[in-house]
Amino acid sequence: VSTLNKVDRISDLGEFGFVERITPGCVLDRRRVVQGIGDDCGVTRCTGGLLHLVTTDLLVEKAHFLRTTTSAAQLGHKALGVNLSDIAAMGGTARDAYVALAIPPETSVEFLDDLYRGMKDLAARFGVSILGGDTSISHADMVISITVTGDVEPEHVLFRHGALEGDTIFVTGPLGDSAAGLHAVTNGQVSDDSDARVLACRHLEPVPHLVQGRVIAQSGWAHAMIDSSDGFSSDLGHICDQSGVGFVIEEDALPLSGELKRYARRHGLDPVSLALHGGEDYVLIVAGAADLAAEAARHSFELVAVGVTTGGHGRTVRRPDGTLYALAPKGWDHFAHRRSPCSGPSALGAPLVNTPQTSQ
């Protein structure tokens, strides 16, 4: 506590310091609560045997989006999608969404219609109902705060903790595309470049890996799971923090899309750094038995082994030449302004736009 008291402003404390500070005393009913602050969802026991999942994520104008670089439908899609991704990360089935909006009074009804169209289209795709919310005026920025509920069988739920030494580390899709897409939309590269258009789409309309999450959870081969929102280095770091393991990632094994490699080459960006720290890819990061790969193949989805967990606390990446380097978490922290040089706001030329943060 003494060190905590030395900071005065939230920007000194940082987002993760803030979360750590507010956590004590939050859980009152330990018999019913399975997981409080510190994973992708809160998890509670339901009377019928299922575990109940709840997650909430908000998108704030100028912090997460600019109305000039996203369509309203894309914004609605993403605001819901980032929440669905948290349900996916627990191995759950998403059920219902609740939408709280703070809206400037000059906002057009067409914009709001499109915002809801984007939400409803994605909701329908995953059988999610929108059951309520709240609507308020805002005298400044637009804020979209969504809560999603879901459920999962107690024998299938996956937390950030649970990874074992010697687990294979998998990801369910390409890394770095979203960060490159953010670069493209904030630098006006989208209109004349088909790679940039694909990457922008990955950034603006991430598709939650709910189907993959269910298969992985039900397989029984996975030990820990998280979605990649802050950045692979940060999010894998959460698994390792909570599981007490380290890792070795094979640089060569990172799934980089052709679009990312071509776009990065054209714009002098480092695709590996974008993949490791970029964030907002909303793929799942899984630690578990190697058998998971066959399970994914049976269900025809991508599951790429990128490394292994290790005993101890080493967190390293192996270059193609065999040399190792330490991988510190460089994903986004809203208040500490910590981010990798290549994907940070300054490099993107968009100081006010960044990526969502880890759910508590």
Added chain:
Amino acid sequence: VSTLNKVDRISDLGEFGFVERITPGCVLDRRRVVQGIGDDCGVTRCTGGLLHLVTTDLLVEKAHFLRTTTSAAQLGHKALGVNLSDIAAMGGTARDAYVALAIPPETSVEFLDDLYRGMKDLAARFGVSILGGDTSISHADMVISITVTGDVEPEHVLFRHGALEGDTIFVTGPLGDSAAGLHAVTNGQVSDDSDARVLACRHLEPVPHLVQGRVIAQSGWAHAMIDSSDGFSSDLGHICDQSGVGFVIEEDALPLSGELKRYARRHGLDPVSLALHGGEDYVLIVAGAADLAAEAARHSFELVAVGVTTGGHGRTVRRPDGTLYALAPKGWDHFAHRRSPCSGPSALGAPLVNTPQTSQ
């Protein structure tokens, strides 16, 4: 649809018009969903037989509060309290809270500590755990968006619909205190006036009527219930809209606190108008059998009969002299700027501060 398309901005549509517009297509799974948009909570069937309740309400700086007129602890208390009140309005037990914050970077850690202290103190009082959330930077106003879960037995849940002709209309506490308290805090009347201090406390730290709501629901005598957030006239109007009944309210029977009567007299305000339209009292409005009064007495809480429901659509108030007048809903609409003259922002000298809005 043709009439809906004539409006261009959310401020033309109004909050309730907006909610009506977005509702179609929101519920996908009608077997599991008991109540979608349109009541105090979303209600779904749980595998164990209980109904699951979820509500979300956000407080937006300059729209709902000014940091100069509330303490951080009061703000935390209120942000959680208005959500707990929605669980109370369904007759439910509150379980868990999820807290999403958009915070300006210059916010002090002391302010945030106090915000959470206010939330945790109220949460502890009602056995509610805080299980997660999200924290983002805001480049403008502070936004606090809270989601609360709860549950209720299917035989006890109370909706806005269900009121019958001839029901007694009750309220669980005084009306108008919060609006007078808002007047007091925005006009600097608090320091030198003990009545104003009490009213300010009612405005800044509303206590949700969870205990009362449970007793009322379990009694079996109640037919419909809502919490008074937008204002008695608006909120009773929601019960009547959804139940297909009218009402006659006895002006003489409205519970006006001594503090309200004295404060209103000193400041030239109409206490009856504050009670009917003021909003944010967070008492429960119940329609049910007259026997409810005895049930409340047995449990030692206030339950005041203020009128009756009628067939047809008349909505009237009877003056002490026996004459009747129509009572139109004049509670707060965030975008239509519709509010009673005596409690509206202009009369309050605080154009940017108003009250929360109806949950969807």
